[in-house]
Amino acid sequence: MNLIEHFIDGKTVKGSSKKKSKVFNPATGEQSAEVILASKSDVDLAVQKAKQAFNDWSRKPPAQRAKVIFKFKELIEKNSDELIKIIVSEHGKVYEDAKGSLTRGLEVVEFACGIPHLLKGEFTENVGTDVDSWSVRQPLGVCAGITPFNFPAMVPMWMFPIAIACGNTFILKPSEKDPSCSIKLAQLFLEAGLPQGVFNVVNGDKEAVDALLTNKDVSAISFVGSTPIAKYIYENAAKNEKRVQALGGAKNHCVVMPDCDLDQAVNGLMGAAYGSAGERCMAQSVAVAVGKVGDKLVNKLAKKVESLKVGPGMDKNSEMGPLVTKQHLEKVIGYVDHGVKEGAKLVVDGRNIKLQGYEKGFFIGGCLFDHVEKKMKIYKEEIFGPVLSVVRVKDFESAVKLINDHEFGNGTSIYTRDGDVGRTFASRIKIGMVGINIPIPVPVAYHSFGGWKRSLFGDQHMHGLEGIRFYTKLKTITSKWPTGLTSDPDFVMPTLN
Ligand code: NAD
Numbered sequence: 001m002n003l004i005e006h007f008i009d010g011k012t013v014k015g016s017s018k019k020k021s022k023v024f025n026p027a028t029g030e031q032s033a034e035v036i037l038a039s040k041s042d043v044d045l046a047v048q049k050a051k052q053a054f055n056d057w058s059r060k061p062p063a064q065r066a067k068v069i070f071k072f073k074e075l076i077e078k079n080s081d082e083l084i085k086i087i088v089s090e091h092g093k094v095y096e097d098a099k100g101s102l103t104r105g106l107e108v109v110e111f112a113c114g115i116p117h118l119l120k121g122e123f124t125e126n127v128g129t130d131v132d133s134w135s136v137r138q139p140l141g142v143c144a145g146i147t148p149f150n151f152p153a154m155v156p157m158w159m160f161p162i163a164i165a166c167g168n169t170f171i172l173k174p175s176e177k178d179p180s181c182s183i184k185l186a187q188l189f190l191e192a193g194l195p196q197g198v199f200n201v202v203n204g205d206k207e208a209v210d211a212l213l214t215n216k217d218v219s220a221i222s223f224v225g226s227t228p229i230a231k232y233i234y235e236n237a238a239k240n241e242k243r244v245q246a247l248g249g250a251k252n253h254c255v256v257m258p259d260c261d262l263d264q265a266v267n268g269l270m271g272a273a274y275g276s277a278g279e280r281c282m283a284q285s286v287a288v289a290v291g292k293v294g295d296k297l298v299n300k301l302a303k304k305v306e307s308l309k310v311g312p313g314m315d316k317n318s319e320m321g322p323l324v325t326k327q328h329l330e331k332v333i334g335y336v337d338h339g340v341k342e343g344a345k346l347v348v349d350g351r352n353i354k355l356q357g358y359e360k361g362f363f364i365g366g367c368l369f370d371h372v373e374k375k376m377k378i379y380k381e382e383i384f385g386p387v388l389s390v391v392r393v394k395d396f397e398s399a400v401k402l403i404n405d406h407e408f409g410n411g412t413s414i415y416t417r418d419g420d421v422g423r424t425f426a427s428r429i430k431i432g433m434v435g436i437n438i439p440i441p442v443p444v445a446y447h448s449f450g451g452w453k454r455s456l457f458g459d460q461h462m463h464g465l466e467g468i469r470f471y472t473k474l475k476t477i478t479s480k481w482p483t484g485l486t487s488d489p490d491f492v493m494p495t496l497n
Contacts, residue, residue, distance in 0.1 A: 010196030015042035026092030029360030043211035053197030090178035105157030137472035139167030234457035250410035268439030332385030409452030
């Protein structure tokens, strides 16, 4: 059985723990590897190595750090097919989708190549007579990232390229469900010339996470995952005096206005609801049908959902792959069962799909609910599967209220041909990322990614300038070079003179 180890101080290591977790190929349902789950002492060792590496790495000129990152970018491009296949084999998503997610991660690496420019400070000559003042941003120390299963390359790449470019060292604790991609990325970064100990990967579960949260030498924690764990990370990182950004779950609404180009809206919704089998924090899982558009929308959607091509991720014809694990498949089926009991109308039922040759794979077909109501569990909770709920509302105001009342605030979008409606929606909606005729409004690397409400605990979003701010602390220096007589002691608060 293939054994997945940690990557500490530039080497793969087994560590001291005997605990392991199974890794599956979701398309076949067969176990493909075992991953070692780190003990507290394994995590502490990684932190110690990262702390040692910080001294030299943080002092390297940003332009030299950029050269290593540029080489890393080239190596990712060169090894992209292998990385994509690793993603497909452990996550299950289809090849082209995995490729898209790797590309979005790569864009953050490209952004980090501009670090000399991004770290430029501010300078004011003569804040007082012959007194100058300037501000610089300096790295924090050892930073840690804890990431979810659904983007094994992209989400870690929102974090570590920027943290490392800023001069920090990094410990990544990826999801134990699909850990191999992180190890490959760490090996490539080493090959690119990154010194040992700057980027470490520790595989593990709650024990490893708690060890990171309580280790005094970890300065900052970035987390992406479900809301209950995000809240736990936020509270405990703060309790242990760490800087923290903790991104949580989502329930994203797509508003379909009666004036929109309905075919565009339907195609947008199909990709956004069923792409990656709905296992995206930016998946659109609720279609809000405004006014009389409901019947037409549901009819068009139903035809497309019924003809969705479900299959293994490596099959070029597949539009949607399996779910990540058997437990997750059972959870999603449980939600669909519940929706039927709650009285929503199941227009397309994907529960009993069977694929020849892949009978043990974790597959479910696309599911479509109509007449879903605000009080239902399938509306309130994140399902994280290929289940789209249509909620019907009478007008635009009701759509805005519905979305603003929901506990999550990650992404949303609206389909309309009316610029005023689109602009008003973007302005009034209490959501972090908004699309106007764009189904999945994931910001590019030089903007920042993050939700509102219970989709993000903390102040700063990921990547872009927010990422630079998160991984650096501000220092402001005021200086004067007096010549001649020493001035007398001054006991009043200094003012401009
Ligand atoms: P998860 O919360 O179960 O796990 C995320 C990470 O936390 C993993 O590394 C896991 O090992 C660790 N973890 C799990 N249980 C823990 C515990 N009790 N204590 C400490 N650590 C623990 O999430 P998941 O199932 O891997 O990913 C899916 C979730 O992630 C969804 O809710 C999705 O919306 C969310 N997500 C959010 C974003 C975003 O940007 N907001 C992006 C991607 C995914």
